[in-house]
Amino acid sequence: MKNRLKVLRAERDWTQAQLASALEVSRQTVNAIETGKFDPSLTLAFRVARLFDMSIEAIFDDGEDAGAA
């Protein structure tokens, strides 16, 4: 699953450690999500979305076409 976490973090000039602290996870988890090696749970995805004040779909992209039946 692709995501915009690294871009959003860079826009705010936050380090991975700062983002990890805000999300209450380890820095390794933030790094693994940013590099696409780990997909977060829905709970963590909601926490990320709340932190950036965006919708989950605006941050995470599962590659599925939303218009597809």
Added chain:
Amino acid sequence: MSAAETRPSGFDASNRHHTLRLAQWTGAWLITVALAVFGAEFLWDGNVTLSVLAISLQIAVGAGMILANKRHLLNLDELQQRIQLEAMAITLGITLIAGIAYSSLDIVNVIASDAEISYLVMLMGITYLVSLLFVRRRYL
């Protein structure tokens, strides 16, 4: 994000606390194991009552260690929990297969000595550490 927020988070502090607790319980359990094994030989000269008491203490402290480990695992974040799960699954599988094979070798008299559980515990520890390192590397 302010400089104050770069300090160790509640998550990090809680993680350290639970890891330290687990280390303390593990240390205490090791002491009770040593007490039960060496106490019978060097302290109470094979007294059965004292040996049973020492082994009961070992089991009680072991139960504390299990609970501390459970709390430690539940306190980890979801990626760390997954890493632990994968490492423990590998450890369980290898220990089960190797343990049964080792026992079979003893039963059919392929090995000269009796099968020792200590070898299995050593294999379990080494497998867990190695698989933890390998699984962690996959998410770096």
